[in-house]
Every structure is written in structure tokens, then in C-alpha cells.
Amino acid sequence: MALVSYVLGDCPGCGAENKFGNVDVYGDYVYLGCGRCRYNERHPLPPVKKxxxxxxxxxxxxxxxxxxxxxxxxxxxxxxxxxxxxxxxxxxxxxxxxxxxxxxxxxxxxxxxxxxxxxxxxxxxxxxxxx
Ligand SMILES: [Zn+2]
Structure with missing residues (x-):
């Protein structure tokens, strides 16, 4: 279970409605998680061009x-x-x-x-x- 800062939709793990979304950013990755279960995903962020x-x-x-x-x-x-x-x-x-x-x-x-x-x-x- 994670503290979801921005809801993206339903959890692919447990199916909870509108409980899945962005949790946090660590280094070059964004972590997605569920506010109901332990399901999570890690996605690489695009390179910073600023x-x-x-x-x-x-x-x-x-x-x-x-x-x-x-x-x-x-x-x-x-x-x-x-x-x-x-x-x-x-x-x-x-x-x-x-x-x-x-x-x-x-x-x-x-x-x-x-x-x-x-x-x-x-x-x-x-x-x-x-x-
Ligand atoms: Zn879930």
C-alpha cells in the first residue's frame, strides 16, 4: 500500500477503483503504486533536457x-x-x-x-x- 500523490486510474493488481497512480520519483524513475494493495510499477523517466x-x-x-x-x-x-x-x-x-x-x-x-x-x-x- 502506498501514498498515491496523483491518481491515474484503477489498480492493475487488486482492481481497486481510482487507487493506482504516481507515488514518488527516485532518481531517474517514477514509482507507481496502489493505495489499497502492495502492487507497484517502476518506469524510467525521459532524460532531463532542461x-x-x-x-x-x-x-x-x-x-x-x-x-x-x-x-x-x-x-x-x-x-x-x-x-x-x-x-x-x-x-x-x-x-x-x-x-x-x-x-x-x-x-x-x-x-x-x-x-x-x-x-x-x-x-x-x-x-x-x-x-
Ligand atoms: Zn491495488
């Missing part, structure tokens, strides 16, 4: 100005991929501090938050030195 992209202040300030075609094009792609959840653009408080040095900082900050999709929970200094 990419993490670290954008620096140089990119953001060019992108938000929208004057250079290559930055405009790159920005469009990033926003599209982020919307499809194929891309994660981490954002940290370091970005927020740095943008204050820029004249249109509010606009820039909005853009950073939009592309990073609220990934603001990262520790501020751990990755920012990679830029």
Missing part, C-alpha cells in the same frame, strides 16, 4: 536596451525557452544590487525577473562569481 543558463549584467543591460539585433534575438529565444520550462535562468540578489547602478534599473530588474521566472531562492554569492 538547461541552466547564467546571464551576466553585460547581457541584461544590452538585452533591455533592445538596440542590437543579436541581443534582441537571444532575448526572444530565452524568454520562449523559459516559458516552455526548457531553460532555467537563475537570478540572485546580486543582480538586484548591480541593477541599481544602472539608470533604468527598474526596467532591467523586471526583465531579469521575467526571464529567470522567480528563481530567486539561490544563495546570492555561490554562482555569481562565474560571470
Amino acid at each position: 538547461k541552466v543558463l547564467y546571464l551576466d549584467q553585460f547581457f541584461f543591460s544590452h538585452a533591455v536596451r533592445g538596440k542590437e539585433a543579436r541581443f534582441v534575438e537571444a532575448t526572444k529565444r530565452i524568454v520562449e525557452l523559459a516559458a516552455l520550462q526548457l531553460l532555467v535562468v537563475p537570478y540572485s540578489s546580486v543582480h538586484e544590487e548591480e541593477t541599481h547602478q544602472w539608470s533604468r534599473h527598474q526596467e532591467l530588474l523586471e526583465f531579469i525577473k521575467k526571464t529567470s521566472r522567480a528563481m530567486s531562492s539561490l544563495p546570492p554569492m555561490r554562482w555569481s562569481r562565474l560571470n
Whole structure:
């Protein structure tokens, strides 16, 4: 018997109605189980294709100005991929501090938050030195 977090249907083992479904994810597998009996299945998950992209202040300030075609094009792609959840653009408080040095900082900050999709929970200094 398992704690089913998302019901998929009837249990193939005992036949209990709407008791079978997703239980948990471990590594590359999703475990399915029954809320009534011990029947369970293990299915491999598709490989993760999500990419993490670290954008620096140089990119953001060019992108938000929208004057250079290559930055405009790159920005469009990033926003599209982020919307499809194929891309994660981490954002940290370091970005927020740095943008204050820029004249249109509010606009820039909005853009950073939009592309990073609220990934603001990262520790501020751990990755920012990679830029
Ligand atoms: Zn069952």
C-alpha cells in the first residue's frame, strides 16, 4: 500500500477503483503504486533536457536596451525557452544590487525577473562569481 500523490486510474493488481497512480520519483524513475494493495510499477523517466543558463549584467543591460539585433534575438529565444520550462535562468540578489547602478534599473530588474521566472531562492554569492 502506498501514498498515491496523483491518481491515474484503477489498480492493475487488486482492481481497486481510482487507487493506482504516481507515488514518488527516485532518481531517474517514477514509482507507481496502489493505495489499497502492495502492487507497484517502476518506469524510467525521459532524460532531463532542461538547461541552466547564467546571464551576466553585460547581457541584461544590452538585452533591455533592445538596440542590437543579436541581443534582441537571444532575448526572444530565452524568454520562449523559459516559458516552455526548457531553460532555467537563475537570478540572485546580486543582480538586484548591480541593477541599481544602472539608470533604468527598474526596467532591467523586471526583465531579469521575467526571464529567470522567480528563481530567486539561490544563495546570492555561490554562482555569481562565474560571470
Ligand atoms: Zn491495488
